[in-house]
Each structure stands twice: as structure tokens, then as C-alpha cells.
Amino acid sequence: MTCAACANRIERKLNRIDGVRASVNFATATATVTHPSTVPVSDLVATVTAMGYTARPPHPGPAPAQTADPLRRRLGVAVGFSAPVLVLSMVPAVQFTGWQWVVAALTAPVVGWAGWPFHRAALINARHRAASMDTLVSLGALVSYAWSLWALLATPAGRPGVTMTFSLFGGHHHALYFEVGAGLVTFLLIGRLLEARARHRAGAALRGLADLGVRDVTVLDGRGEQCLVPLAALRVGDLFVVRPGERIATDGVVEIGASAVDAAMLTGEGVPVEVDAGSPVTGGTVNVGGRLVVRATRVGADTRLAQIGRLVTQAQAGKARIQRLADEVAAVFVPFVLVIALATAAGWLVIAPAATAVGVAVAVLIVACPCALGLATPTALLVGTGRGAQLGLLVRGAAAVETAHRIDTVVFDKTGTLTTGRLRVTAVHPADGVDEVELLRYAAAVEDCSEHPVAQAIVIAAGDRCGSLPAARDFRATPGRGAGAVVDGARVLVGSARHLTDNGIAVPQVNAGTATVVHVARDGRPLGWIAAADDLRDTAVPAVHRLRAAGLRPVLLTGDSAAAAAAIAERLGPIEVIAEVTPEAKAGTIRRLRAQGRTVAMVGDGINDAAALAEADLGIAVATGSDLAIEASDVTLVRAEAGTVDLTAAADALGLARATLRTIRVNLFWAFAYNSLMIPLAALGLVTPMLAAAAMACSSLLVVLNSLRLSRWRPAPVAAAPLPDPVRLGEVAPTRH
Missing domain, CATH: 3.40.1110.10 (Calcium-transporting ATPase, cytoplasmic domain N)
Incomplete structure (x- = not known):
């Protein structure tokens, strides 16, 4: 899939099958399907394949990583060839006899090979009588190159020493705009690469969960002898050995031995839990004390770690992307532009020569090329996330900025986050x-x-x-x-x-x-x-105070004891407290808060927080936490104060995400406004193809310059706000607006 329109098209096609209910997620490239037994998975795969896409049945474990290497290679070729094209086309001082032929040769691999993903998507769309932003990109690049090549071959402009001229009525259009096709492909490949990187990271959280499990386990057979077997061979009721320092292979009950188990990844408890005969233990936790013999009670997909993995998957499947706006508009905009271009050519054929009619139609296509539309989101994200990195805030992408401005509740984990x-x-x-x-x-x-x-x-x-x-x-x-x-x-x-x-x-x-x-x-x-x-942490109290001053409601959500949570809450000031919750209950609590009408940001650090981070509208992880928590979040706090993570950066992260979203919205407004103004002018013959290319470049430049304003973003001072009333331990207070 290349855009949200592809996901929507596949979803509609699957939902037309009797009894099937499908939800296709573009970000994670997965389809969640409920289907009757009379519709086998092979039929679902065949339906998707018949549409021109690829699909495979689900398999155990996380999906394989999707790398961006092919896009990087195409972008490398595009940048390498486009740079001299742009210089030769736009700087007269470096032009030489026959430079037009050099530009034509350099542009061909950019438009043809580097731009192939756009052409392929356009062909797939055409097969199904549909169009997306890729259709305009493909047409714009191909038409601009074909027109320029025709002008170069069929007019005196192609001969050395002859000056190119332009005549609107009569004669041929002698202007060359190879740089339009090259620049269009290059700029949009940059955006596509940014998107691919975000999609790759979307599955990293689940791969992190898989890494927590052990691959081999020491099992005791009927004679009491030890043998090493693959984890997949472990069955409920088997006895297995856990030595000091090893991870516990699966959920079970201690049969022999006593030890301390580090269960912080699941419970949030900072102190290892003492276990002995009869104590339950969880797969993935670490034995930090003596030797244990454990009887397996749950294996495979039934383990607690696997359940958390499913929670993360379900939460991530609901993530939205602001890029869908451009694709949804393109689904209507592209056919509209094609009709306008054809109508323009037909109209001009009545009053002017064919060359003039073609030139005006080409101007319409070029001026409508959605370069600014394609750059509106990725450039703002690039600058905004770059600025965030300078400030110690790693913002993952569009999903973070899309909801940040609506956040009204910030939920904190305790152990490893506030502490x-x-x-x-x-x-x-x-x-x-x-x-x-x-x-x-x-x-x-x-x-x-x-x-x-x-x-x-x-x-x-x-x-x-x-x-x-x-x-x-x-x-x-x-x-x-x-x-x-x-x-x-x-x-x-x-x-x-x-x-x-x-x-x-x-x-x-x-x-x-x-x-x-x-x-x-x-x-x-x-x-x-x-x-x-x-x-x-030294910055915990200032961070909570700053969020309260900004009008946000802080919540302490922890797997630790009620007494420990109360002691921490007393030092933090008025705060809602929910204690002694499991990772599943943490995610459920986030859902409950959202059901109350709140828009929730979750700040956490541990594996036990991963599902809640993914379930929240905005997940914020501290950099000193687990890799799984970081990968399941939308924002990572890496700014340090006195050698520890500065939690006040959470407020700055929300402010930066809001500023980035505002910038994206302004970019999209100007991109749409540009097309609304320039398409009628081009159709009236008031804009030449060269001027259309220049106007398109100017619209792109405007988007880039507006995005660059984010590089000077500074956190705004937060005005004081009334503190929320304290609530009783374990109680979730009602939302107050």
C-alpha cells in the first residue's frame, strides 16, 4: 500500500464479502478481519491479491521488519541526478552548448526508475478506475518529461545556439522543464522515506516483546534429569529449571526453591518479589536470587507476556495519521484535475492550434501537481522532530501531533518514571x-x-x-x-x-x-x-506542577502497593491515584479514562507500561526505560537534568507537538489554496507550463519555509491554573472541563 486511499480501498473490498468485517491499518500494513468459517483465509488473501496488492496469512510472532532500503536507493539516485538538473536548468551562468541534452539524459532515470513506485501505484489505481495522489505525481512527472523531450526534439530549441522562445497562440512551446519532473519525484520520495521509517518503527514494540522470551529452557524429565529443549516444546505441567540471572521461560508456579524475582517489567514494583514453593511467577521476569524449579501453567499464546503483546497490537491498530487528509482529498481532486485538463485541451482546440491546447493542458496538470500537498506533512514533521531532538524530545510522527492539542489528562507510571x-x-x-x-x-x-x-x-x-x-x-x-x-x-x-x-x-x-x-x-x-x-526524580514535582498549571489533570497509575502510591502522591501534590494494577488493568484504565471523554497521554518507562502507552491517545516514554516502552510510545523524553531524565520535558513535548500540528494545518491550507487559485488561471491560458512549474516550486518553497519556522520554537511560559481537588486512593475522578 502506498497511501491511506489504498487501505480504504482494500477495506471496502473485503467488507463486501458476506459476513466479513475488516479494518485495514495503513501504518502497520495489517488487516484485522472477522470472517465466518465458510470464508477461508485463502479467499481473503486472494481478494487482496486480485486488487493488485500483496498479502499473506497471519503467522505466530511479530511481523517481519519492513525496511526502507529500496526507497533509500531510489532517493539516492534521484538526489544524485536531480542536483545537476536543477543547477543547469535554473542557473544560466553554468549553462553550456547542448546542456539541454545532458539535462534530458539525467532526468530520465529519476522520472523512470526512481519514480517507479508512483507509476506502479498509478497503474494499480487505474486498473480499478480509481486515483490517488500517486496518480498526479506520476502524470506530472511523465508529462513534464515527455513534453520537454518533445520540445527538445521537435523545435529549434533542441539545436545548439538557438534561443528558446514561447508563443501562446500558434507555433510550438519551446520551454523545457525537465527539472519539474526530477524535483517532483525527489521531493516526494523524501516524504515517502519518512513515512516508511515510521511504519518500520510501528512493529518494533512487538519485536521487543518477542526478544524478552527465552528460546531454550532446561526441563526436568521423569527421572529428574535436565535436558535443554526449545521453548516451543514446553508443555503445561512440565518442570523447568531457572538459575540465578536467567529469565523465567513461561508462566508457572514454583515447586522447589526460594529466590527473589525482578518483576518490575510487569508490576512496576521496584523491589524484587520474594518467591518460594507455591508462589506464581511470570514468563519474562528475571530470577535474581537462588535456583528455582517451576511447573509451567501457561505456555505460548496463553502467557501473560503474549497477552500484553496482543494489547499493544490492538492499541496500535487504532492509530490514525494526518496524512490521510491529503490522500482522501486526492481521491476526489485527481479525477477533477484530469477532467479539467481534458476539458481545457478540448476547449482550446476550438480556438487555437493543437500545440497551444496541449501546452495549456500540460500547464493545468503541472500546476495541479500536489508537490506542496505531499510536502505539507513530512517537512513540518522533519523540522519539528529535529527541533524536538535538540530539546531532548523525540516525537515519533504524525500520530503524536494529531492528538497532542487535545490532551487534557496526563497519566504517570510511578517506578522508573516519577521515581x-x-x-x-x-x-x-x-x-x-x-x-x-x-x-x-x-x-x-x-x-x-x-x-x-x-x-x-x-x-x-x-x-x-x-x-x-x-x-x-x-x-x-x-x-x-x-x-x-x-x-x-x-x-x-x-x-x-x-x-x-x-x-x-x-x-x-x-x-x-x-x-x-x-x-x-x-x-x-x-x-x-x-x-x-x-x-x-528531582524533576518529578516540577513536572506535575507544570502540567497542572497548564490546565491538565495528572494521574498516578502504578502496579505498586497502595501505601507506596499514597506516599508518592503526598509529595507530588493533588493528583488522582490508581494503585495495584496489572499491565492489563493499566491499559483498561486508559480505556476507561478515554470512555469518560478524556484525551489521555501516558508517561511510562517499563514493559508493564507498553500496552497502556500504546492504548493512550499519546504515549510518552522516558529514555532510561525499556526499549519496548520506548517503541510503544509516540514521544520519548531524553533531556537530562542533573544526570537524570527531565520530566518537565513532557509539557514541552505537548507544546512542540501542538506547534507542529498548527504548522501542518497551515501548510495544507496554502497547498489547497494554491491549487484553487492556479488551476483556473492555467485553464484560462494565463499560466505557461514554465510559469506553472515555477509556481509549483514557489508553493513548495512556501511550505518548506513555513515548516522551518519550527526550528526556532521555544517552550512558552505556562500560566498558573487552579489545582484539581484531591481524590481518594484508587479512585478515578470524573472529568472536569
């Missing part, structure tokens, strides 16, 4: 007679032997305050509880209150809110406790 996603020591409470340095020193000496995130946070804190650590001997870890070692000749225990109690050491009950508490004892005597927690 750093990394644990740090937040409190050190030594027992009586023990100082903080001593407590940290002994705890860190033991934890230095562990890879647990809480342990690493303690080691980092001790490194800042204690210097070098003593050596630890006879280290022993109890998965899910704690660890112990001999330090300076004394037995030191570090871990949960239960871990120390099991070893006969009484420790006080501690309420540290959302922080993880680690107790420390030496030779049976408590030394105190240390708390570690995930902290807010």
Missing part, C-alpha cells in the same frame, strides 16, 4: 551504643557478597561514608530472608526481621512506610536497621 527506579538508602537507625558508620560498615561487608538490589544500595551508601570495607568470610544467603558472614571475627547477620528472629535474635518492629527495612546483628546483638527505597 528513579533504583533503590537508595533513605534511613540508618543504629541501636544504642552503635554509631551509623559502624552499622553501615558491618552491613555492607556482608551485602557486598550479594547481588540483591537492596544489598547493592547498602554497599553504595557505605562506600560514600565508610571507605574500604572489611573482608567477609563464610558467606551464606537464605533466599527471600537475608544473609550472614564472618566479619572481623564476628558473625554478622543481615536481613528481614523474620530472618533474625529465626536465628534467635529479637529485633523491634519497624514501620518505614514504603521502604524496605534490613536489620543487622553481630554475634547475636542487634546493631540497628537500614531502610532503602526508590526515590522521586
Whole structure:
């Protein structure tokens, strides 16, 4: 498919089949079809193929990547040959005897080979008695070249040393405009390449999901022996082994062992979850502790990871593109122009020679060539996204700018988005007679032997305050509880209150809110406790405040506990809070907010946010997050402040997207206005083909210059706005306009 008109045509054709309901998505090059059993998939494929397109049945896994290499090669040829054509045609100082023949030779591969995608699409459209923007591009390029070649061969202008002239009534048109065909193809190939790149990225999120899964799994057979088998061979009920550091192959229940599992990609929980016999685990999560034996409960398409993948696919299928406006208009505009050109030629044949009639008709075709229309969106996107990159805002494309101006609600993930996603020591409470340095020193000496995130946070804190650590001997870890070692000749225990109690050491009950508490004892005597927690980013509070000041409603949406969410919300200020939600529930919450009439932007960083990012009207990911979240989003925040992602860039991203959309709308207005004015003038014979080419170039230049204004875009100051009323935990407040 080459434009939205192609997608619409295929969709209408499929929907004419009895019992079939089809939705064709141009951005992802897929058709979602509901069909009765009496209509096999082969018939659906045959229907699409009969229309001149290609199709294949669905297959497991993400669709293969669609590269833009063929377009790059065509664009490279077009640019290489068009540059000298434009210079020779427009700069008299460099022209030499016979330059016209050189220009004709250089233009041929541009119009013929580089422009073939447009010609092919025009032929397909013609077979079905339809037209699109490709039809005008093809006709404009071919007619301009054919006319110029005829003028070069059939008039004295083609002979060296003879000056070209123009006579409106009588005689032949001696003007050459090879540069029109070359420039038209080159400029529109640039737009087509930008579009292809966006389409390629559309499937990257699903490919990222596939990369999370393991390819091989260690299965225990009936004799208890281990054997490595492909993941596809794993069946429900099979026992498989997960070693420390490995991803869990599929959803299951722990049968043997205890460990900590990093499930942040699914739950948003910053601290690894302790699991033991009977605990459920999810495929794709990482075992960061001891060895586990897991019994598979769901495999293949039934796993939670696969379900998230389907959610991302469904959400992306509904994305719209502003480019469809130009294609939909072209579906009516192109036949209209062709009728006008033919009517013009017929009318002029009555009062003027054939050459004059052909010249006027050619002028109509050339002046109507939608170069400005084709450039209106991609040039604004190119400049706008380039400016965004300078400001640390990566805006993906038209789908982002299309909805940004309507955003009224901004939903934030917590862990890794509003917070750093990394644990740090937040409190050190030594027992009586023990100082903080001593407590940290002994705890860190033991934890230095562990890879647990809480342990690493303690080691980092001790490194800042204690210097070098003593050596630890006879280290022993109890998965899910704690660890112990001999330090300076004394037995030191570090871990949960239960871990120390099991070893006969009484420790006080501690309420540290959302922080993880680690107790420390030496030779049976408590030394105190240390708390570690995930902290807010420095820019989190200013970012939420700035969005509220801009009149937007912030929402905190997290898979973390209600207590952790409440603690964060208290620091952020008035904000809606929805806690303890699964990735599926996150996407469902976004749908619920949209059903209430809100236009929602989602800001997230993890794999657990991917479906919600794709489901939102506008997905915003932080650059330090997972590749899947970034690929499922429309905007990525990479601007840093004090070494961390600057969340205030979210407000700037919305402002830049709105400015880009305004620019696209102005471009489209002038492109349509140009055609509305110039087509009647050309039909009346007041515009020569050369002037038509110049006018078309000027309209394109106007679009480009207007787009370049975005390169000077600056975030506007945001006026203060009343803060929304706080709401109860877990409640979604009604929309207020």
C-alpha cells in the first residue's frame, strides 16, 4: 500500500464479502478481519491479491521488519541526478552548448526508475478506475518529461545556439522543464522515506516483546534429569529449571526453591518479589536470587507476556495519521484535475492550434501537481522532530501531533518514571551504643557478597561514608530472608526481621512506610536497621506542577502497593491515584479514562507500561526505560537534568507537538489554496507550463519555509491554573472541563 486511499480501498473490498468485517491499518500494513468459517483465509488473501496488492496469512510472532532500503536507493539516485538538473536548468551562468541534452539524459532515470513506485501505484489505481495522489505525481512527472523531450526534439530549441522562445497562440512551446519532473519525484520520495521509517518503527514494540522470551529452557524429565529443549516444546505441567540471572521461560508456579524475582517489567514494583514453593511467577521476569524449579501453567499464546503483546497490537491498530487528509482529498481532486485538463485541451482546440491546447493542458496538470500537498506533512514533521531532538524530545510522527492539542489528562507510571527506579538508602537507625558508620560498615561487608538490589544500595551508601570495607568470610544467603558472614571475627547477620528472629535474635518492629527495612546483628546483638527505597526524580514535582498549571489533570497509575502510591502522591501534590494494577488493568484504565471523554497521554518507562502507552491517545516514554516502552510510545523524553531524565520535558513535548500540528494545518491550507487559485488561471491560458512549474516550486518553497519556522520554537511560559481537588486512593475522578 502506498497511501491511506489504498487501505480504504482494500477495506471496502473485503467488507463486501458476506459476513466479513475488516479494518485495514495503513501504518502497520495489517488487516484485522472477522470472517465466518465458510470464508477461508485463502479467499481473503486472494481478494487482496486480485486488487493488485500483496498479502499473506497471519503467522505466530511479530511481523517481519519492513525496511526502507529500496526507497533509500531510489532517493539516492534521484538526489544524485536531480542536483545537476536543477543547477543547469535554473542557473544560466553554468549553462553550456547542448546542456539541454545532458539535462534530458539525467532526468530520465529519476522520472523512470526512481519514480517507479508512483507509476506502479498509478497503474494499480487505474486498473480499478480509481486515483490517488500517486496518480498526479506520476502524470506530472511523465508529462513534464515527455513534453520537454518533445520540445527538445521537435523545435529549434533542441539545436545548439538557438534561443528558446514561447508563443501562446500558434507555433510550438519551446520551454523545457525537465527539472519539474526530477524535483517532483525527489521531493516526494523524501516524504515517502519518512513515512516508511515510521511504519518500520510501528512493529518494533512487538519485536521487543518477542526478544524478552527465552528460546531454550532446561526441563526436568521423569527421572529428574535436565535436558535443554526449545521453548516451543514446553508443555503445561512440565518442570523447568531457572538459575540465578536467567529469565523465567513461561508462566508457572514454583515447586522447589526460594529466590527473589525482578518483576518490575510487569508490576512496576521496584523491589524484587520474594518467591518460594507455591508462589506464581511470570514468563519474562528475571530470577535474581537462588535456583528455582517451576511447573509451567501457561505456555505460548496463553502467557501473560503474549497477552500484553496482543494489547499493544490492538492499541496500535487504532492509530490514525494526518496524512490521510491529503490522500482522501486526492481521491476526489485527481479525477477533477484530469477532467479539467481534458476539458481545457478540448476547449482550446476550438480556438487555437493543437500545440497551444496541449501546452495549456500540460500547464493545468503541472500546476495541479500536489508537490506542496505531499510536502505539507513530512517537512513540518522533519523540522519539528529535529527541533524536538535538540530539546531532548523525540516525537515519533504524525500520530503524536494529531492528538497532542487535545490532551487534557496526563497519566504517570510511578517506578522508573516519577521515581528513579533504583533503590537508595533513605534511613540508618543504629541501636544504642552503635554509631551509623559502624552499622553501615558491618552491613555492607556482608551485602557486598550479594547481588540483591537492596544489598547493592547498602554497599553504595557505605562506600560514600565508610571507605574500604572489611573482608567477609563464610558467606551464606537464605533466599527471600537475608544473609550472614564472618566479619572481623564476628558473625554478622543481615536481613528481614523474620530472618533474625529465626536465628534467635529479637529485633523491634519497624514501620518505614514504603521502604524496605534490613536489620543487622553481630554475634547475636542487634546493631540497628537500614531502610532503602526508590526515590522521586528531582524533576518529578516540577513536572506535575507544570502540567497542572497548564490546565491538565495528572494521574498516578502504578502496579505498586497502595501505601507506596499514597506516599508518592503526598509529595507530588493533588493528583488522582490508581494503585495495584496489572499491565492489563493499566491499559483498561486508559480505556476507561478515554470512555469518560478524556484525551489521555501516558508517561511510562517499563514493559508493564507498553500496552497502556500504546492504548493512550499519546504515549510518552522516558529514555532510561525499556526499549519496548520506548517503541510503544509516540514521544520519548531524553533531556537530562542533573544526570537524570527531565520530566518537565513532557509539557514541552505537548507544546512542540501542538506547534507542529498548527504548522501542518497551515501548510495544507496554502497547498489547497494554491491549487484553487492556479488551476483556473492555467485553464484560462494565463499560466505557461514554465510559469506553472515555477509556481509549483514557489508553493513548495512556501511550505518548506513555513515548516522551518519550527526550528526556532521555544517552550512558552505556562500560566498558573487552579489545582484539581484531591481524590481518594484508587479512585478515578470524573472529568472536569
